[in-house]
Amino acid sequence: MNSLEASPDSPIKIKVGIVDDDPLVRSALGLMLGGQADIEVVGEATDGQEALTLVRTAAPDVVLMDIRMPRVNGLEATRRVLAEAKPPHVIVLTTFGADEYVVDALAAGADGFLLKDTPPPEIVAAIRTVMVGEAILSPRATRTLITRLRAEPTGERAAAAVRRLDTLTEREHEVALAVGRGLSNAEIAKELYLSIPTVKAHVSRLFDKLGATNRVQIAITVHDAGLV
Template sequence: MDDGTSGAPAEIRILLADDQPLVRSGLRVLINDNPDLQVVAEAGTGDEAVALAASVRPDVAVLDIRMPGMDGIEAARRIVESTDPPRVLMLTTFDDDDYVYGALRAGASGFLVKDMALEEILGAIRVVAAGDALIAPSVTRRLIAEFASRPDRGKSGAPVRKLAGITDREVEVLTLVGRGLSNSEIAETLVISVATAKSHVARLLTKLDARDRVQLVILAYEAGLVSARG
């Protein structure tokens, strides 16, 4: 956190949760080598992660999906539902794909693939800590598309009913968000300014009671605005 020194950047406080001590140790060393990042707590199980998130109150919780006892998805759900929760990033591998959509529904703001380059990992933590959602990388778009298109999605009419209160232009913007486009890409596609695109996204977040862009992506898929084929 900010140490009170004038002009000093705020430190991003991170909780690491992984049942493999070597993975945690390696990530801790890499993360702590950056002056704006600090691992403040480590957990080996989902239960420990939930307890530490409540007591240490980190800015970002990085959770492995597969952990003994309570898994990372349930831990993410409990953390996100707590008062003033941290942002949640999931640690995954390509073998963990079956869990990804569940993690999104639980409130995760993005994913870290364990073999990602260091700068991508650090960048992901910073993006999520700043309040955005990590949906730009192709791996996340692919995973969202694959699992949001499963037969059990959108069984209730809730997503479609939610869209009743948005304008035609906002439907267009939501569709493009669902495809993983950034504000600048949306602006270019719709021939509007970036500021206008940003305003549309902000209104969608408010109208649809969505926490971040990941939730907008989920809503776009569940409402049938976007398919797994794009």
């Protein structure tokens, strides 16, 4: 994911891109984020196809992505932007009735899933949260995901999850289980007697070894293997 860089004479800012086909939504988000000292809106896009251009030209750290858009929808756009050499974090921000998209969005690699009626301070907090490597879900999205996780995985899916986890070192396996239980980096560090930077390094390796792009995907793999 993109990292922040600060110049000697300017504060660190999180660069945000807004992708939504509704101009009123884009305007409202832009006004809200524009008032934050540590956030800069670097561009907007009206559909998933434009989102890819936005990522390539403006290099946002975080993209707020709608799902239902013309030409290329937000799910496909998320997959495409995360396939870039320096992908942003993606937070799906969509309508109240879109629960069916929660798992698909996370499977596509999104770091978060929020509803458009989420209070502005929580949207701002979500942007800061994904920048430190944590996932963020609205309460309703969390309930949808829990329902998905409670479903028994197929034999093929379970076997594939076990094979992926077998590639891990003992310590990486411990960290994966902790992520699967929903622990934050700080909580994992405390439980395993590690420093937070060490935990972050292990989580980064888990992304590579498990083919995951966010912590939720790690948790799903651990669950599918029957370990939590």
